[in-house]
Amino acid sequence: MRDRITEALKGHQGDYLEIRVEEAESTSIRYRGRELEEVGRSESLGGSVRALVNGAWGFASFNNVEQLGRYAALAVEQARLVGGGDERMAEAPAVDAVAPATLRRDPRQVSLEVKKALLDEYNRILWGRSAKVQTTVVRYHDAFRRQWFANSDGAYLVQEWSDLTGSFLAVARDGNDVQQAFMSVGSADDYGVMEGLHDQVADVADQAEALLRAKPVRGGTYTVVVDPALAGVFVHEAFGHLSEADHVHENPRLRELMVLGKRFGPPELNIYDGAALPGHRGSYLYDDEGVAAQITPLVQDGILVGRLHSRATAARMGEQPTGNARAISYRHRPLVRMTNTYLDAGPASPDEMFAGIKEGVYVIRSLGGQTSMEMFTFSAAKAFMIRDGQLAEQVRNVNLSGNLFETLLNIEAIGSDLTWRPEGGGCGKGGQSPLAVGIGGPHVRIRQVVVGGE
């Protein structure tokens, strides 16, 4: 493969050229209702070429990897058609390396029979908890990718990634009222996260039934305490996306708002992102431009100190690449993406979290979130009212919203209990979803959060 790729890189006139070839295999199993619904196996092979010519980009992706040279010429021709620009790549060492996946327990070594039997067991637990359970969906998916990468700077990389996810959905029904509860797990390197989930799976069924009894939350502005799993989603949505340099690098006004040294939160607030943290779903050795992974401080002592870069955004902003250029597959060009993002532990003990809250909401795990550059939202998987500092009745349909520039300043307390929960979801951006990311955080208390509702 090395010869074919380097051969295709030769002879093209351009500022920069890179070629990726990727093969992947995946397995999926899905139960719906009481029965198995689908077992599938998939393999793929494809590649892409990205070319920078006179400061402008061309990109071609394809399945026919026999014709790398033709697609390289096509990418160059398209870049030329753009007619010039001021894009360039920041300097980065030309790495020559092989980075195999290091797996604690390789999902490919576990037979389909064993995986299916485990899912069947979990599905029966979901059905066994309550007569109100109307249907269930239990999913498992694993994928293994191997990528060959080379660029015109002389880098050559062979890298492997593994990822697996499991998810559990229970739907409970009472008359026309339908409620759902959901839980997921994921791992880059360990089939073991799928095992021993019996209690958590049972809780999903219990939650679906409990939601039938819960009242919808009343809309309004509340003090909110988020659990560690939701704190991870919070820091991803409420700050992480804004730290991706491709959102700010060509937006002068946003650059002013995101100037390094600006206060974003209280002195206890520290936020980091890094693929070099091992063992999470966003961990890797090199990004999709061949830049070595690192751990990037984004906020330290409440002050904005860094942001996430590709080689192109780093060049434009006069900063260093951070190894955050990622593509979900060979079909897409790399974008600036988060890897493992976490809000670091603070000084507050867990029992201080609720103290003094007259009326608030405690939110546990997330069903998803979204951000514009100004506002963010996320929805809670489970939520309780807080009254006079105590947990009170469960509520449902809790979706929260806030302003990115204000909400971090409204953090009142950061817990000492930093936790990485192996969530199975993923991040979406620019038509590329789901990208495996890691999220971590402790309990966090935030004032003045808008909660939707009637």
Place this chain on the structure above:
Amino acid sequence: MSDALHLLEPSFRSYLEQALDLAARRADQAEVYASESLVTPVIFEANRLKLIETKETRAVALRVVVDGRVGLASSSRLGQPATLVDDALAVAGLGAAVQYQLPGPQPLPALQLWHADAADWSSAAMVQAGQGMIDALRTENADLLCEAHLGKSQATTALLNSQGVTAAYRRTAVFGSLSANWIRGTDMLDVWEGDASPKLDLDFSALAERVLQRIRQAARTAPAPKGQLPVIFTPKAAADTLLGAVGSAFNGKMVLQGASPLAGRLGEQAFDRRLSLYDDPHAAAGVASCPVDDEGVATGRLPLIEAGQIRAFYYDLQTASLASAASTGHGQRGVGSLPAPGLTNLVFAPGDTSLEEMLAAVGKGLLVDQTMGAWAGNTLAGEFSGNVHLGYLVEGGEIVGRVKDTMVAGNVIQALNDLLAVGDQAVWVGGAVQAPYLAFASLGVASKA
């Protein structure tokens, strides 16, 4: 249809025919589904052309049924057909029990899905159209930072099965989207619009003008109201925020599993009498039109709601067999998965109220154009709760100004039975949904104010 496969490259065609032939010998039923596509977008960022792309894909899926169990294997490697057959058969040994029969050949509607003007649309012309939209925005407001994506797609779908089906069709689509970002202090405004069509008939000036109109209306900020209020959804907001939950509620699989709030309510007058909703796989302006679904069943227009009454749910073969129903021709899939019930072009019939009359009828309320995060709740039950990413205070029949820090929440299924008005024009949104303005009598509005 005897040589529908002439649309495919000979080596690809030969791979598909060999795979089916080998599989049919070893399985009770076999089906090959293949797709080839070529998408070529031009991308503007920060007001300038940045990138031109070409994306080619080619992949195949093989479904086999052996002893009543189904197996699926898919590949874009396209090595030996026998490998794909071995994979599918191995999986079928552990696969789900099924009772359906794959369909045999049927007469298929003759649809005009391939348009030469779309296929011939050049990158240079796309660039010109994109630059024109950005110039129109920046001429009016030089502070705007714009992005635009314009492009075309050319796709071929082929389906062969052991019951004698050999079908293939190709279709074109052109698309254009435009977004503008305007920052004043820490106040940020993002407006986007996008259109798609099977042929090159998109009006890019009108698209740019829609963005400009939303920006002008947002020049002033208005105090956000709160409480139970009348709320108007624009066609774009209705398509993006609400119709996913509606589609899910009519999905035969959700109905069969009892996970739809409409389960067991066929024939019921569940919605406002002014509402009629169809899935129309033959709509000439729809980008999801197709003569046959992704498992060989001929397609046809399906009424879901007529005058507020629940008329039908939509099915694929597998769900239909479990529900003792017939497939409605809504088996949809990607290459990596088995078919499942899916919609094509969802068409909302217009009502009789103009936008002016609607604004007047609202009194004090909201007009919502873009929401954020509303998809992340209990959509099965039709519940939604989202940030009003772009919305306006309506008062005295006028759009007063933009509201911020506001959320809107409700239950779509219930809200569609409590309508103030249905707009008198249904417009295409993104090429696969046609919807009018919808005014809901009462939704929950929460705000920081």
